[in-house]
Amino acid sequence: MTEENIADISVKTKKEEKREADRAKAQKRMIKQAILWGITVLIIIGAAAGVVWAVKNGGTASVTTGSIPEVTASDWVRGNENSTVVIVEYSDFQCPACAAYYEVVKKLMDEDFGDKVKFVYRHFPLIETHLTATLAVSASEAAGSQGKFWQMHDKLFENQTTWANNPKAREIFIDYAKELGLNIEEFTKNLDSKEGKEKAINAYKASIKMGLNSTPSFFINGKKIQNPQSYEDFRNIINQSITDNS
DSSP, X not given: OOXXXXXXXXXXXXXXXXXXXXXXXXXXXXXXXXXXHHHHHHHHHHHHHHHHHHHHTTOOSOOOOSOOOOOOTTSEEEEOTTOSOEEEEEEOTTOHHHHHHHHHHHHHIIIIITTTOEEEEEEOOOTTTOTTHHHHHHHHHHHHTTTOHHHHHHHHHHTHHHHTTOTTXXXXXXXXXXXXXXXXXXXXXXXXXXXXXHHHHHHHHHHHHHTOOSSXXXXXXXXXXXXXXXXHHHHHHHHHHHHHTO
């Protein structure tokens, strides 16, 4: 083989490597776009489900413009405790729309705003239609009493389709507690307690009294916002709030 042939092969190899690299980059871009579109579609579908619930229960998708209760030590909070931007979510562990927004909020807090905003989760279980929502509230609170509310919060949303309509949801929640390394005797006692059920019912009543009629419902600094239809929309809203309060 001549030096000229070797040079030709070398050039072809480099061109092929470049083409492969370009194809790989294009594929990564497509995957990333697909994930973002997937989240957007889930939000739209889930939001539609929330609207349907509201209509069935005699309301609309709009909610009160009044103030919401102040954040207290009894609230479940993550992020920057001292931030002047406070995001409050009223949510239901069994709600498909809430599961879709969970992915968005988690990404926003993990990648963009974890050290910039205070995020508050409040229960609004739709107990009339979501029959396992009350037990899910009890599971999160039982985990919270052992310092692992947010870990159980994540498990409940990430595995919603597994337990939502499962007659063995209680056993599933106990398995989650084991995975989180909780004291199972204490967890089970709290899971089955009257207090856990009452907390879910009281949260539902308080939310209805406020005028809420769909989940999730988001407030920023006490003001209700329209649920963003994409990750970028939500990020822009939060960025604007940070700018306004800086």
